[in-house]
């Protein structure tokens with residue numbers, strides 16, 4: 001598929017052509033890696049962040065957030081919940097912190113999770129840009145997948161979304177993604193979809209970027225506005241929610257056609273735009289869902305965007321509803337499996 005053919009797909013709007021695109025992507029998925037969806041229990045370990053991304057609700061300068069770092073026991077109890085419910089993997093996610101204290105915290109958690117679950121649970125990290133030495137230490141301690149979104153592969157757009165300073169360097173971010181591969185991780189990246197100033201051409205280039213980086217996993221979700229962030233002032237430039245959801249689904253489907261054997265997440269942000277947005281993405285080619293395992297009392301403090309679902313949900317309720325929806329759609333769940341990227345394992 002060349003750039004023009006990608007743009008063509010991302011520009012579809014006829015219901016019949018959209019349905020055909022989603023169906024084709026779903027078929028390619030099924031024939032390449034099967035029909036299974038793998039669940040990753042998402043644990044939001046800390047909302048402390050040194051960065052100031054213009055779009056994000058937990059950016060450093062948002063003083064209305066009360067900051068937390070989960071205790072080892074709190075993380076392990078979330079792991080326990082995921083493990084008992086036959087989730088094959090967990091994701092440890094946090095705001096970006098570079099400190100010996102934070103590095104040790106994650107290393108210690110990795111050892112504890114491996115020991116506690118007899119090495120049964122796979123562990124993905126999503127803890128931002130770190131040094132090669134830190135990535136190496138965490139890999140050695142048991143993490144084997146890492147998510148680090150490029151957010152947009154267009155440098156000019158990147159600097160409309162981030163301050164132009166050392167902490168938010170596009171080149172450093174790219175280098176960090178490359179470093180993860182060197183350290184042996186399955187590498188995941190992704191972008192936000194429907195950002196102010198973003199065009200379909202940018203999105204096509206994002207998909208080509210994923211292919212050129214030979215990524216193993218992708219997580220892409222619609223951009224969602226947050227009133228306590230600088231980007232909120234450009235909300236008049238946004239696509240309406242239904243069109244933003246549609247664009248995100250087209251991105252998922254087109255990426256599946258482009259990279260048939262990678263893992264593609266149906267992200268939580270989709271669920272904000274439609275209660276069954278994640279299930280819709282699965283039917284359009286996604287194969288990973290990351291249900292939130294964070295204890296309810298911390299959830300209101302991890303609002304990267306507003307109207308994030310599950311704030312009042314108990315982990316149990318959201319989980320059973322999702323599983324039921326998937327089962328109703330005839331989709332198998334890969335219980336007790338790590339569900340590694342076929343692109344990586346071959």
Ligand code: 5AD
Nearest residue numbers: 055056149222223224225269304305
């Ligand atoms: N809307 C959608 N996604 C967002 N993220 C951060 N802020 C927002 C927002 N306002 C995404 C970023 C980040 C991931 C953890 O959450 O892509 O990498």
Ligand code: SF4
Nearest residue numbers: 049051053056059095
């Ligand atoms: Fe921090 Fe990530 Fe939010 Fe940026 S997107 S402010 S790095 S939590």
